[in-house]
Structure formats: C-alpha cells, structure tokens
Amino acid sequence: MTDYKNLIDGEMVDNGEWLDVLNPANEQVVGRVPACGKDELDRAVAAARRAFKTWKKTSQEERQQVVQGIAAAIKDNADELYRLLTTEQGKPHQQAQQEIYGAAGLAAAQSTLTLDDVINQDDDTRLSRTRRVPVGVVGGIVPWNFPVMMAIQKIVPALVAGCTIVLKPSPFTPLTTLRIAELIKDIVPAGTVNIITGEDHLGPMITEHPDIDKITFTGSTATGKKIMEGASGDLKRITLELGGNDASIVLPDADVEKVAEQLFWSSFSNAGQVCIAAKRVYIHKDIYDDLSKAITEYAKTVVVGDGSQQGTGVGPIQNKKQYERVLELIQDAKDNGYKFLTGGDKDPSGTGYYVPITILDNPPEDARIVAEEQFGPVMPLLKFDTIDEVIERANNSEYGLAGAVWTKDTDKGVEIAEQLETGTVWINEFMQLSPFAPFGGHKQSGFGAEYGVDGLKEFTYPQVITVKRDAAV
Ligand code: NAD
Numbered sequence: 001m002t003d004y005k006n007l008i009d010g011e012m013v014d015n016g017e018w019l020d021v022l023n024p025a026n027e028q029v030v031g032r033v034p035a036c037g038k039d040e041l042d043r044a045v046a047a048a049r050r051a052f053k054t055w056k057k058t059s060q061e062e063r064q065q066v067v068q069g070i071a072a073a074i075k076d077n078a079d080e081l082y083r084l085l086t087t088e089q090g091k092p093h094q095q096a097q098q099e100i101y102g103a104a105g106l107a108a109a110q111s112t113l114t115l116d117d118v119i120n121q122d123d124d125t126r127l128s129r130t131r132r133v134p135v136g137v138v139g140g141i142v143p144w145n146f147p148v149m150m151a152i153q154k155i156v157p158a159l160v161a162g163c164t165i166v167l168k169p170s171p172f173t174p175l176t177t178l179r180i181a182e183l184i185k186d187i188v189p190a191g192t193v194n195i196i197t198g199e200d201h202l203g204p205m206i207t208e209h210p211d212i213d214k215i216t217f218t219g220s221t222a223t224g225k226k227i228m229e230g231a232s233g234d235l236k237r238i239t240l241e242l243g244g245n246d247a248s249i250v251l252p253d254a255d256v257e258k259v260a261e262q263l264f265w266s267s268f269s270n271a272g273q274v275c276i277a278a279k280r281v282y283i284h285k286d287i288y289d290d291l292s293k294a295i296t297e298y299a300k301t302v303v304v305g306d307g308s309q310q311g312t313g314v315g316p317i318q319n320k321k322q323y324e325r326v327l328e329l330i331q332d333a334k335d336n337g338y339k340f341l342t343g344g345d346k347d348p349s350g351t352g353y354y355v356p357i358t359i360l361d362n363p364p365e366d367a368r369i370v371a372e373e374q375f376g377p378v379m380p381l382l383k384f385d386t387i388d389e390v391i392e393r394a395n396n397s398e399y400g401l402a403g404a405v406w407t408k409d410t411d412k413g414v415e416i417a418e419q420l421e422t423g424t425v426w427i428n429e430f431m432q433l434s435p436f437a438p439f440g441g442h443k444q445s446g447f448g449a450e451y452g453v454d455g456l457k458e459f460t461y462p463q464v465i466t467v468k469r470d471a472a473v
Contacts, residue, residue, distance in 0.1 A: 003032050004174065006197060007181035008040065009047035010190025015040055019197065021175055024090040024316040024323075024353045025306040031088070033174045036198040038205055041166070044194035045211045048137040048164040051191030056134050056162045060114060063160055067111035069187035070156070074148075075104040077183055083308070085148060085176045090315040090353070091270050092307040103152040109435035110156045113456050120464065127467045132460035134162030135237055136213035139206040141227070142177075143219040144170035144318050145273040145375075150218045151177045153450055155193055158216070161459035166194045166212065168202055172319045207231050214238065214459065218275075221399070221444050228447070239448040239458045241275070242441055243373045244401030247394035248278040248430070249384075249416060251407035252286040259406050260294035266404065266430035267379040268302070268357060271314050273322070275445075276402040276424070276431050280370055281381050282390050288383045292361065295381070296341040299357045304377075306352070314377055316353040323353035326376030329369050330358060338363040341381070365393060373399065387416065395421045400442030404430050423449070 005012040018032040034040070055063075074081065082096040089096070120128040140154035147169055158165040169177040174197045181195045196202070203223070207215055207230030214237040217227050221242040231238050248266060250259060266278040283291050307315035317323040330344055343358030358378040363370055369380050384390040394403060402424040405413040410427055417425035423440045426432060433439050433451060440449030448458050 001029055001031060004178035005182070006034050006036065006040065006044075006178065007185060007193065007195045008044045009194065010185065012182055012185060019171055019199065021088055021172070022319075023087050024318050025308070027351050027353075031175045033171075033178060033197040036196045036202060040196050040198075041202065041205050041209065044166045044196050045137060045209055047191035048166050048194055049211055051189060052134075052136055052164045055159075055164055055189060055192050058162065063162065064111045066188055066192075067107055067156055067159055070152070070184050071104045071107035071111065073183040073187060074100060074107065074152075074180060078104070081148070081176055081179060084179060086307040086315070088173050088175045089144065089147060090307050090318050092312045092315050093310075095270055095315075096307065099146055099149050103148045106149070106435050107152050107156045110160060110451075110456075113157070113160055113436075113453060115161070115453065115456055115460060121466075124469055126469050128464060129466075130462050130464050132161070132457065133463050134460055136163060137211060138163045138165040138214045138216060138459065139209065139212040140165050140167040141203055141206060141215065141217045141219065142167070142169055144172040145270060145275070147173035148176050148180065151180070151195075154216045154218075157450070157456050157459055159188070159192060161456055163214070163459050164192045164194075166196065166206065168206060169195065169197060171197065171199050203227075204230050207236070208233055210234060212236065216450070216458070217241070224447070237458065239450060239455075240446050241439075241450060242401075242444065242446050243375075243399055244275045244277075244441065244445050245279045245371075245373050245397045245399040246276055246402045246404070246422070247280045247282055247397075247420075248404045248406065249390050249394060250281070250283045250287070250291065251405070251409070251412065252284040253408045254287065254291075254406045255408075256287055256290045256294050260291060260298050262430065263291075263406070264295055264298050264302070264379075268299075268314055268377050269431065271317055271355070272377040272379075273318060273375050274431065276433075278379070278404060278430060279374060280394070281379060282384045282393065283381055285383050285385055288362075288381070292341060292359075292381045295379075296359055299342050299359060302357060304354055304356055314357060317355055317376055318353070320353060322375060323355065326355050326374060326378060329372065329374050329376070330355070330378060332368045333360055333363060336363075336367065338367060338369075343378070365396070371397075391416060391419045395419075398444045401445035402426070404428075
C-alpha cells in the first residue's frame with residue numbers, strides 16, 4: 001500500500017492524517033491520501049493567489065508550453081497510470097487506457113485554444129476593444145467516474161486562461177490524480193496547480209472560501225445545487241456539469257445487427273457510470289423484438305469482473321453507496337414485476353461491488369429505472385410508436401445533458417435532434433466529445449459549459465477598453 005501526497009505550492013506534502021482508498025473489485029485498501037481540512041485549504045488557496053500574480057501575466061506561448069508538458073507527462077507514464085486508475089476506479093484496463101490517453105489528448109488539444117480580442121468599434125469617434133481577463137483562483141471539484149479526465153478538463157482551461165487552481169478529487173478516486181500531481185510538480189510553476197484531498201466536507205469549504213473566485217464542478221445535480229448556494233455568498237462564477245438521463249432513439253430503419261453492439265456500449269461502458277451514457281433506450285415497435293434480442297445476445301458475451309483481468313468488459317461499481325443504489329433500483333423493478341431480459345440478480349461471489357449486466361423489457365415510463373439516473377449497468381429498453389411521442393417522452397425529464405438518434409436517414413436524425421432539449425445530440429454514435437465544441441447540460445444537467453472556446457471563456461471576465469478618439473482633452 002502506498003501513501004500519496006498532496007501538491008501544495010510546488011511541494012508534495014501530507015498532514016499526518018490519512019484516508020483509505022479501496023479497490024472496488026475486492027474491497028481491499030490500495031492506498032492512502034491526506035485527509036485535509038481548512039488549514040490545508042487555506043495554504044493551497046494562498047499559494048494559488050500568490051502564483052496568480054505572475055501566471056496571469058504570462059504569454060499564451062508560455063501557458064501552452066506548460067500545458068503541453070502536462071500532456072506529455074501523462075502520455076509518457078500512461079502504462080503506470082492506467083493500471084493505477086483501474087485499481088482505484090474499477091474500470092477495465094482498456095477503458096482506463098482510453099481515459100488516460102484521452103486526458104493527455106485533451107490537454108494537448110486545449111493548449112491551442114485562444115481567446116482573441118474583439119473590436120467592438122473602430123472609427124473616428126472611438127476604439128472599443130473587448131479582452132478576456134482571467135477570473136483568478138479557481139476551485140475545481142471532481143467526481144469518481146472519470147477522475148483523471150475530469151481533473152484535466154478543469155486544470156487545463158484554468159491554466160490556459162491565466163488562472164490558478166485548487167483541485168479536490170473525489171475521496172473515492174484520488175490516487176491517479178495525485179500520482180499525476182507528482183509527475184507535473186516541476187512542470188507547472190509552484191502554486192499554479194494545487195491538489196488537495198479530503199472527505200466531502202472539504203467541498204463546501206472550497207465553495208465558500210472567500211479567496212476563491214470561481215468554482216468548476218462535475219458531479220451530481222443534488223451537490224450542484226448546494227454548490228450554487230454556497231458560491232452565492234460572494235457571487236463566485238460557477239460552471240456545473242451535472243447528472244443526466246440521456247435518451248437514445250432508434251428509428252425503424254436502423255440495422256439491428258450493426259447497432260446492437262454500439263447501443264450496448266453506449267449504456268454499459270464504465271459499468272454505466274457515465275454522465276452521458278444512454279440511460280433510456282427507445283426502440284421503434286417494428287424492430288423492438290429483434291433489436292432487444294440482439295442486444296441481449298450480445299450482452300451474454302460480455303464478462304463482468306475485475307477490471308485488471310484480461311477479457312473483462314464491465315467492471316464493478318465504483319463504491320458501496322452507488323452499488324447499493326443500483327441494487328435498490330433493480331429491487332424496485334423486481335418488486336413491481338417488470339420483465340428482465342437478462343440480469344436482475346446480485347452477484348453471488350460476495351466481495352467486490354459487482355452488478356450483473358441487467359436489461360429491462362419495456363418497463364413503464366414512470367418506473368424509477370426510467371425516470372431516475374441509474375448510473376450503473378442497467379439498461380431499460382422502451383418501445384415507441386410515433387416520432388412525436390418519443391420526442392415528448394425523451395424530453396420528459398428534469399435533465400438535459402445529451403442524447404442520440406440511430407437511423408440511416410441522417411436528415412431525419414437531425415430533425416429529431418433539433419427537438420431534443422439537451423446540450424449534445426449524436427446521430428449514429430455516442431459519447432464523442434470534441435475538445436473544441438462546448439459541452440454542457442440544459443435544464444438541471446448543468447450551468448455553463450466546458451470544452452472549446454465557450455468553456456475557456458468561463459474562466460475569464462470580459463473587459464472592455466474604450467479609447468475616445470475625438471476627445472477634447
Ligand atoms: P457527487 O456530487 O456526490 O460528488 C462529486 C464531488 O463533489 C466529489 O469530489 C465530492 O467529494 C464533492 N462534494 C460532495 N458534497 C459536496 C458539497 N456539499 N459541496 C461541494 N462538494 C461536494 O457526485 P459523484 O457521486 O461523485 O458523481 C456522480 C454524479 O456525477 C452523477 O450524477 C453523474 O451524472 C455526474 N457526472 C456528471 C458529468 C458531466 O459532465 N455532466 C460527468 C461525470 C459525472
């Protein structure tokens with residue numbers, strides 16, 4: 001078992017108090033991280049504030065170089081990092097590799113983002129120009145499903161915009177992020193990136209800290225609301241990436257054999273613990289029987305198990321609380337007599353938070369498994385008749401994160417996409433995010449956006465400078 005330290009003001013430090021981190025595949029302790037509170041947070045924020053004074057004045061090239069250094073450090077150590085990620089998060093090695101290389105790729109791509117000045121007026125009367133200035137010290141708070149990707153998608157735009165950051169990983173999955181902290185310690189100037197760990201109660205201390213100017217948060221909608229409240233005290237800027245209950249809509253012209261496997265992974269990748277997973281799959285009645293059979297047949301070929309073992313397709317649920325929530329939703333479906341195409345049972349083996357792949361056959365629209373975000377390996381298949389009906393059903397949610405339409409008629413797909421109340425809609429693919437396109441939720445799935453120029457702008461204020469040209473001075 002290894003102790004992982006925090007990064008504060010360019011040094012790897014601990015406070016002598018520790019939190020255990022478990023491997024969800026076997027419930028064994030795999031590492032310890034510092035259990036921080038107000039003192040460590042104050043030190044990290046003070047370091048970030050000091051560093052901001054010089055970092056905000058750096059050129060775009062300097063920032064780009066630092067961020068590219070972060071990308072290279074992650075890529076060069078990918079083998080070690082993805083194995084560690086599987087150990088703490090549970091996802092199969094191949095998916096952990098995708099996350100690590102994805103994070104390195106995101107950092108490299110986003111290092112090239114720029115926020116150019118905009119000329120508002122340029123005539124004999126005046127020159128008016130908008131420039132973007134960094135907001136200051138950022139508090140970043142991330143969840144346990146994609147701990148590395150989420151950390152990088154907060155650290156990188158903060159640095160590119162000229163901000164400094166204090167980041168808090170989830171107490172369930174802090175190890176890989178702290179290992180990355182160690183790797184980038186001498187790449188980032190002291191104090192620009194600080195990573196501190198602690199239990200959930202460290203979160204509100206960050207949101208309410210008087211010397212933090214902005215919060216960027218990814219996690220549940222319930223916590224997002226608390227953050228908005230906590231940040232309101234001094235009107236901190238906020239970006240919230242929250243929950244989702246994404247609908248996939250499969251039209252009758254879709255090729256059953258071709259889409260079955262893709263639909264499966266759109267729901268079961270990372271054991272369903274993805275904000276943009278397909279959490280409700282609406283299939284047209286003409287192909288419902290064939291497609292539900294094809295998905296179920298494919299599901300039977302996928303192995304649920306320890307993510308470090310070759311051949312595992314679906315790993316354990318990341319933590320006990322979420323495991324119990326998923327089991328509760330399955331139990332609710334059983335109690336209500338909904339039909340299971342596969343799964344529905346608790347894994348008999350005992351240790352590890354394993355839930356067998358579970359597919360439900362057309363439960364009612366008001367079933368908890370349809371109406372709530374399951375965030376686990378449970379897929380409700382739902383039958384629909386008309387396009388108007390399915391659009392209404394898909395939109396009947398407090399969430400509005402993403403969705404997908406599957407059809408050979410891509411014009412029709414776009415027509416449907418334009419009627420969905422979500423921040424992203426894919427036609428014939430899923431979970432594809434571009435470093436250059438804004439990603440954010442409508443309704444209760446979020447506030448603001450990450451990625452692209454829109455995401456970068458959230459780390460800045462606009463400042464307008466006007467020069468009067470015909471002034472009588
Ligand atoms: P969570 O809200 O429980 O925790 C997220 C982070 O917030 C953790 O670091 C936690 O310690 C911290 N936290 C907890 N209480 C806090 C408080 N009162 N104030 C400040 N911080 C606090 O979420 P989770 O269970 O870790 O993640 C699962 C959720 O995240 C799902 O709902 C999922 O859809 C969502 N998610 C959204 C996106 C997205 O981009 N929209 C991506 C991944 C996950």
